[in-house]
Amino acid sequence: VAVKGKTVVINQGGKGIKKGERLDVYMVGEELSDPYTNESLGQMEEKIARIEVTKVNSKMTYARVLNGDEELVEKGYILRR
16 A cells, blocks of 8 residues: 555555565556457466565554665555465
8 A cells, every 4th residue: 555665565464464474565567358358367467576564553554675776666556376
């Protein structure tokens, strides 16, 4: 939900995430469509950074960028374990 320097705030907390956990950050790119059916295949994704959880509250989590390009990390990007 927010990014400031190397700090990332995630809109998830509680028992679903733990301090010390590491997550990958993916930038979302253009929408891809099947050329035959025009059906959406989803969006391109590119891994741009890895973050580590530093603090977990009941409704949100704080993390810091460990490696990658922190200047590219933006609100709304995808996080994966």
